[in-house]
Amino acid sequence: MRVQALGDPTRMAIFERLERGPLAVGEIARSLPVTRSAVSQHLKVLKHVGLVTSQRAANRQIYRIDVDGVAGLRDYFDQFWQESLQAFKHAAERSAKEQSR
Amino acid sequence: MRVQALGDPTRMAIFERLERGPLAVGEIARSLPVTRSAVSQHLKVLKHVGLVTSQRAANRQIYRIDVDGVAGLRDYFDQFWQESLQAFKHAAERSAKEQSR
DNA sequence: ATTTAAGGTTAGTCCTCACTAACCGTTAGT
DNA sequence: ACTAACGGTTAGTGAGGACTAACCTTAAAT
Missing domain, CATH: 1.20.5 (Single alpha-helices involved in coiled-coils or other helix-helix interfaces)
Structure with missing residues (x-):
């Protein structure tokens, strides 16, 4: 459900990080008390509801607000x-x- | 968290029932596949975030959209x-x- | 070619939350 | 007073979701 997208505090925090500009997964994880894996899963949800998009840059995945x-x-x-x-x-x-x- | 308020389908259904007019707890429960207890707990949440108000009418509690x-x-x-x-x-x-x- | 760092995926754990059942107090009717 | 109906509360249960650890693939660096 779309409402759920921002229901989790960590997911909310990730979204707010992205408001300040595009970031790679690792960069977000480094500023949060969770692993890259958790961040990756949250980004998957945010992407699924259309709040963010991703783009490859060589090695890394850059996420940004949609x-x-x-x-x-x-x-x-x-x-x-x-x-x-x-x-x-x-x-x-x-x-x-x-x-x- | 305020976002959570409408995150649950049952809670959403209760809220939508109230859009059509004030209702007592039992009336809502009768139109849903859950017990009065569950409805009561959901109404507590909705009331807490300020989406509904309640008012006593003799025996019953009438809930309405705020x-x-x-x-x-x-x-x-x-x-x-x-x-x-x-x-x-x-x-x-x-x-x-x-x-x- | 090997190494290093990136990030997505999966299995398993833990915790939150929706729900029921049982209980309680309150009010109206007889 | 007794009974019946209402609705709020609590303990316990079950399901879903957030998280970690381990694994895999891919790309750049040496």
Whole structure:
């Protein structure tokens, strides 16, 4: 589920590292209290939901924020909140009408 | 963590039930394949992050969407995405400047 | 060619979290 | 008072997910 993507603190931390610019897996791991393996697995998840992209540079994999993906997820959430509030508003109006008859 | 609030499918389903109007715990449980206890625990979480409020009506607890809370969470996410995109944009510009000198 | 460093994958462990069952207090009805 | 229904709490269980360690492939360096 898309919501889960940033649910884990470590995954969140990785994402925030990437906000400051593209990084290789090892560079991220060095600044975190987890192994490269863990970082690699988290990046896999982030990539899967479209928040980051990767690109080979010789030996290394450079990860960076996927601007389109972030925007897409933002829109997704936006729509969700929008619909929630609207649905509830409609329900409230319907309820008010029931009261007055 | 606030992100976790809608991470669970059952919790999501409960929230969506409430979009159609206020409901008692038992009413929600009856429309879901889980016990009242589970629903009660989920509502506790939703209440804790400010997505719903509760109100006693005699014997029962009526839960409803907290419009302010939803709006607040919407704003929180909005800001998060905003900052992500902005930070990355700045990083990209900085990087471009490095290249050209 | 060997060595070194990178990163992805897998098996196994541990911990978190969703869930049930059993219990409790509270309220309304008889 | 007794009963029945509601809903919150707790202990215990099971499943999923985060993590490490070990292994593998690939690419650059000597």
